[in-house]
Amino acid sequence: MTVHVAADRRLAVEHWLLSAHSCPSRARxxxxxxxxxxLPLGTLFSAVRIPGRLVSAAAETADPQETDAFLDEVLxxxxxxxxxxxxxxYALVPSGVPVTWRAAAEDWRTQDVDCLGRGTYLGVPRPDVVDQPAYGAGSYWAVPxxxxxxxxxxxxxxxxxAAGAHRAAGDVEELRSVSEGTSPGAW
Structure with a gap:
């Protein structure tokens, strides 16, 4: 007997994601x-939009494959x-996060982070699109x-x-120190 666990899971993920759409067959x-x-957010799931500079700062790399592996691990x-x-x-989170995290979301706006819920839509790639497209265009699943x-x-x-904001702020402070000649490495 052949078992198709990965294919069955991908099909279940497809059905679940598409069930957020008012017309799943058209979405497919x-x-x-x-x-x-x-897909509309706020019913089955919501999303937290995080700028790449914060993710790269937290991961301490700009390499997409290393960043994706880092995200997989920390999340x-x-x-x-x-x-x-x-x-x-876009980290997919439970649908209630934009409401329950309203205060935190307001604080995060200074970092260009946003909690997206009801009234917003997210471009969701097919579950099998797991590699970065050529030339940096398009969306893919960094963590499927x-x-x-x-x-x-x-x-x-x-x-x-928090880690990304902290490290990004440290990088800015370090650059400022170097440019002002106050960093030990600048002598």
């Missing part, structure tokens, strides 16, 4: 034709979509969704944002 056609579909396999063109990452309804833990996402 868009996926087949364009490789991406706009415990929680799904993340990368918009390679705009260099933004492992199973239907398995999302990022909000606390892990918050820690990622």
């Amino acid at each position: 056609e868009e996926w087949q034709e364009h490789g991406i579909v706009l 415990d396999g929680g799904p993340v979509i990368c918009d390679a063109y705009g260099l933004r990452y 969704m492992s199973s239907a309804a398995v999302l990022c833990a909000p606390l892990s996402v918050a820690r990622l944002i």
Whole structure:
């Protein structure tokens, strides 16, 4: 007997994601034709948009493959979509996060982080689009969704944002020190 666990999981993920759309069959056609579909947020899942500079700072690398591996590790396999063109990452989180994290989300706006929920749509690539497209265009799964309804833990996402903001601020301070000649390495 042949077991197709990976194929079954990918099919379950497809069905679950497409069930967020008002017309799942039309959404599936868009996926087949364009490789991406706009799905409404705030019902099955929401997303936290994190700028690439924060993710790169937290990962301490700008290499996309290393960054994706870092995200997989720190978010415990929680799904993340990368918009390679705009260099933004979207951590998929439970649908209530934009409401329950309203205060934190307001603080994060200074870092260009946003909690996206009801009233917004996200371009979601097909589950099999797991490699960065050529020339930095398009979206792909930086961390593929492992199973239907398995999302990022909000606390892990918050820690990622905090680490990225802290390291990015340190990099800015270090550059400022060097440019002002106050850094020991600048002598």
